[in-house]
Amino acid sequence: MSKQSNDWSLVIEPKQSLLDINLKEIWRYRDLVMLLVKRDFVAFYKQTVLGPLWFAIQPILTTAVYVLLFNRVANISTEGAPPILFQMAGITCWMYFSEVLLKTSDTFITNASIFGKVYFPRIVIPVSIVLSSMIRLGIQLALFFCVWAYYYFFTDSNVQVTWAALLFPVLIVLMGLQGLGLGILISSLTSKYRDLKYLLTFGIQLLQFTTTVAYPLSAATGNARDLIGYHPFTAILETFRFGFLGSGQFYSGFFIYSVIMTFVFLIAGILVFNRVEKTFMDTV
C-alpha cells in the first residue's frame, strides 16, 4: 500500500466519547444551515397574502388579549409602564423562546425521514431553527420598537431607558441558547420514549405562567417571588423590561443564576444529543 494505513479521513465506530463535537464539520455545513433557515422562512408564508406580516399579527393579537385580561380585568400592576408595551415586551421574548424550544424538541421525530437517508451533522437542524426563529424575532422586535418609540417620543408615559439596555444582545443570545439547550435535551430524551413530549405540549403553558411574561416579579411576594425568580427565564424578562421600559429592577442574583442555568441546559443538551444522534434511527 502506498499510503499510510492510518490516514483514514472517516472512521465509523459504535460509540464515541461524550464530548466529541466536530466543529470543523459543522462549519463545512454552514451553507446547509443557511438554506434551511431560508426554507423555514420562505415556506412559512408561501401562498399567503400577507406574507411575513403574519409574524407581526400574532404578537399584536396576543398583546391585546393580555392587556385586556391581566391589566383591565385582573388589574395587575405594570410597575408604571404602559400596559401595551409591558405585555408586548414579555410576549415577544417568550414567543422566541417557546418557538425555539418547541421546534428543537421535535428535531428527531420530524426529521426522521431525512435523517434516515442522509448523513449530515444532526445539530445543523436545531441550529437552523434558532436562526430562523431569530428572523421572526427580528420582525417582532421591530414592531415592538415602533410601539416603544411612539410611547417614548410622543406620549408622556413613564418609559425610561436604563443601562441594562446594553445587555440586549446578551439577552437575545440567552433566550436562544436556553430554548436550544432545553429543546435538544428533550428531543434526545424523547427519541426512544415519547412520554416527555406529551409533558412538554402542555408544560409549555405552565412554563409561561410561572415566569413573568404577563406580570412583573414585584407582583409576587415571599416564597412565590423566590419560586418565580428561580424560573431560569424570569431574570431575562425582568432585565429586558428594566432596560427598555425602566420598570422593575435588575436582579443580579437571579440573572447570574439564569446565565448558569442556560449553560447547564446547553451543555447537558449537547452531551445527550451527541450520544443519541448516532443510533436514534433504530429507535425513533
Added chain:
Amino acid sequence: MADIAISVDNVSKMYRLGEVGTGTISHDLNRWFHRIRGKEDPYLKLGEENKRDAKGGDYVWALKDVSFDVTEGQVLGIIGKNGAGKSTLLKLLSRVTAPTTGIIKARGRIASLLEVGTGFHPELTGRENIFLNGAILGMTKSEIRSKFDEIVDFSGVARYVDTPVKRYSSGMYVRLAFAVAAFLEPEILIVDEVLAVGDAEFQKKCLGRMKDVSQNDGRTVLFVSHNMGAIKNLCHKTLVMKHGRVEALEDTPTAIERYLSSDSDVDRYVRWSRDERPGDNTVRLNSIRILNASGDTEKALTSSDEIHIEISYEVLEDVKDLRVTNSLMGFDGEHIFSTSDFNYYNDSRVREKGQYVSVLTIPAKMLNLSRYYISVDIEIPSAKSIVQSALVAFNIEELIYNEMGMLIAAKPPGQIHPVLNWKVERVK
C-alpha cells in the same frame, strides 16, 4: 496495488424486534446497569441470525461479522435477497446509524443516495430545492451554483425550474431529484436501487451517468440492486450477502451465478402471505406461478410445451397505465428479454379495483435445456415502481427438438434454443 478506499472490519449490527414501550425499558435499565459496572451488554449474546420466517427471540443480527475492503476507483455491486442486510450495510456506510460492534474506515467524502429527493420541500421551487437538496447531500453553495446549469439540463425540467415542486408530475420530481444527486462529486458514492424509478429512457441516462462517474472520474462506487443487468454492466466485483453475512466477494459473473443458483427458495411457485405481499397501497402481488401446458406447477417442463407465467395481484385502487413486466434471465443472470402486458389490457388502460392475473405465454420450442429466472416488476411507467424483481425460477428438463442434429445430445450452446425456419434448396 491500489489504495483501499473503504475498509469494513468485523462489523455487526443488532436490531431489537417488536415495539418500543414499557416492555423495553427494563432491558434498557439492565443494559445501563451492566455498563456502569463495566460489563458487556447482556443482550448482545441473544442476537440471532436474521431469518425472517423463523420464529425466535427479540434480538436479531441484521449484519454479523461483515468484513471486506473496497479499493479506490472500484465499482462494487452488492446483491442478496431482501433481508440479507444490504440496506443495513449501506445505512452504516452512510452514517445514518452506527454499528453495534466493529469499525469502518474510509478515505474521502462519502455521499449516499439511499433515496432521491431527500429533503425536497413541496412549497419551494425547483431552483430552491436544487440548492437545499444539494446542501443536504453535502455540497456547498458555490459547488451547486457552478453545476446548476448542468443539473437543470440533465433533469430536463428547465421550464419549470421556478415553479414549486408540488406542481411537478412525479416523473419530473424524480428527474430533478436524481439530477442533483448525479452531479455530486464525492470520492465515494453509495447508491441504493434509486434507478428503479423513472422511465426506461431516464434509467438509461442514470446508468450512463453512473458509468461515467466511475470510469472517467475514477470514483469508488457501491451499488446495491436487484437488477442483475445493471450490476453486470457497472460492477467489477460483487459482494453476495445472505442472512446478514458476506457469502462471497468475487468477480461479478461468478457472484451473480452464485446468488441465483444458491437461491433454493426461488421456485416455480412463489406465494406471499397476506401481510407480506410485495407492493404498495395501489397494487399488491399475490403469487407468481410457472405452469406447464396443462396448468401444473409440479410436472417437469419440456422444450416442446408452452410455458405460462401467471402473475396474480390485487389492485387496491383504480390505477391507470399499470405495467407488469417479465424479464427472462439465464442461469447466470444474463438478461435475455423483457416483455410487459402494457399493450394488452383494455384501451382506457385503467385497471379497476380487484383481483387480476396477467399471464405470459412463452411459446413452445423456444428455450434451451437450462435453468431460467423470471424477474417480475410492476410499475407505472415514469411515475413509480411498485414491485421490483420478484423472482421465480424454472428448469427446462427435457429438450425435445435439438436443432443441432443430434437426438439425445448434450445441451446445445446458447441461452435459448428456438426452433426456427430453415429453407434449404439447391440454387444451381
